[in-house]
Amino acid sequence: MDTKEIVNSLKKIVSPYVQNEPAFKNFDMNTDFLKDLEINSANLVDIVLDVEDEFNITIDNDSMDNMLTVQDAVSIIKEKRAEA
């Protein structure tokens, strides 16, 4: 699975929780889940659980704390998939 495919899946997972639609139109590697998309921390948990199911990985507390942007999420997903 390449970066582009991961980003597309992420975009689909994040979509129901987005509060800032204009920012979502510019969804790219630098997009910040909380600051740009205005997702709250409770919904970020739902996103992480969806990511676990979609990519068949387990996200630990440290990874959760570091998952601020799309780039962070892509790196963590790649790293966990490589471990699996």
Place this chain on the structure above:
Amino acid sequence: MKSSEIISLLPYSKPFLFVDELEEITEEGAKGSYTFPADSFFYEGHFKEFPVTPGVILTECMAQIGTVSLGIFLLKDLFNENGKVALTNTKIDFYLPVYPGEKVRVLSEKVYFRFNKLKCKVSMYNAKDKLVSRGEISGMIKENE
């Protein structure tokens, strides 16, 4: 952890504590009850001349028994008087009214507890064991840092 300990750790007091008893609490869910005193403050205005327990108060009762009490149990000794709770999501359907003086029972079932977020399926029954309300409640719960 005993029920009385959990109740004492709940961050509420009169007139906004809606837990009398926690009958059973496990890793998977909670059961508890509350009787709405006929002189509760909200009956004065809800409704004019016709007291019925407001849906938001039923929701609060469901959250306190079903979600917050369970969350404190799940965090075990990590939760103390300085712990913090925050409601993040509710989705509740209501089926029957609850009148002044009625006793309700609340049952909750954990959906997940991850990254400090507890999501539960919660239902409320009246003294005749009829369904009053049912839905999902989520909250964040954090130990003292």
